Amino acid sequence: MNKLNQREVQNLGFLLNFPFHWTGMQRRTSKRVWETRYVVKKMRIPEATVMRLAVYSRLLENLQKRDIVTTSSGDIAEGAGVSPAQVRKDLAYFGEFGTRGVGYNVEELCGHVRRILGLNQKWPSVLVGAGKLGSALALYEGFNIRGFHIVGVFDVDPNPIGNRFGSIKVLPMEHLERVIKKENVRIGIITVPAVAAQEVGERLVKAGVKAILNFSPHVINLPADIIVRNVDFSLHLEVLAFNLTFELTECEDVGV
Missing domain, CATH: 3.40.50.720 (NAD(P)-binding Rossmann-like Domain)
Incomplete structure (x- = not known):
């Protein structure tokens, strides 16, 4: 799996105008509202995680259009074709989101993901x-x-x-x-x-x-x-041809 090393993450942060060097979790401010500071630890972030975040962003935007207020990692996972654990792991690279037993506020999480991806600007x-x-x-x-x-x-x-x-x-x-x-x-x-x-x-x-x-x-x-x-x-067409040849629905090891 392709991964982004620390230098590439910093470069990505420059491109997206997103402060990957920030530390700290969500905290209460004096005005009793949540101020979010995203966290990217000194680790290798899988490129696939960034791709999935883009999928999550679209799913959350569709939920907003349907006036859905809260969602869960299970709902997001079903729409993205991954496991709930994968959704939680992807989001955990950037901080703590949602409330245990309640789920995620759709509008807030959508805003967080869009900011992470740099989609809050032109x-x-x-x-x-x-x-x-x-x-x-x-x-x-x-x-x-x-x-x-x-x-x-x-x-x-x-x-x-x-x-x-x-x-x-x-x-x-x-x-x-x-x-x-x-x-x-x-x-x-x-x-x-x-x-x-x-x-x-x-x-x-x-x-x-x-x-x-x-x-x-x-x-x-x-x-x-x-x-x-x-x-x-x-x-991509060659990958499809490979999958059709071996009657696969996704890329996996073929014992030959």
């Missing part, structure tokens, strides 16, 4: 590569809903230059650095051909981007303080 992002995949991503409303606003789309090909995705116009690459600086962009999305991915990644980093979502089939290598997620759709 994230201006740029996208490089205005081809078919880039165009689809630029038009995807889900990014805006989650707080990730694409403020610039760029390409080296003159053909898509000037095209619009809503209010965003495709610009030539020479405008990249200016937009990143002006909009305080820290997230870059790469949807260029494999041969150009490394160069684009390096240029984004040089311009000030701190995290990159790379949809190119080429795995890019950047400095250790840059957060990179390489997304190759064909890899």
Whole structure:
């Protein structure tokens, strides 16, 4: 299982503007309200935990929309496809939440999880590569809903230059650095051909981007303080093919 080491956790905290160095648990203030301070001990946080937190966030938001006031680790676990113990373990990385015998206040826990994930703020992002995949991503409303606003789309090909995705116009690459600086962009999305991915990644980093979502089939290598997620759709299809071949419902060891 991939895990985030302490340095990567600190980098993730910088990206999310979340104080991972804080210590202390929930405590009463003089105004008799709970002040939450999240805890991340000096330990390795599984990457899968962060992914599950994103799932929990969506589940809690759906509960809010249904005006459900309290929930339990069992309810969350059922929706996320994990065990109640796993839910409690994931949340325990960041502090103590809920009340034994009562459960979790949905609104409060949703707020905590969103803050942990950095979803309590807006994230201006740029996208490089205005081809078919880039165009689809630029038009995807889900990014805006989650707080990730694409403020610039760029390409080296003159053909898509000037095209619009809503209010965003495709610009030539020479405008990249200016937009990143002006909009305080820290997230870059790469949807260029494999041969150009490394160069684009390096240029984004040089311009000030701190995290990159790379949809190119080429795995890019950047400095250790840059957060990179390489997304190759064909890899997921190959995993599905493997599972179908061995008639599995999830990845597991196959005795061969």
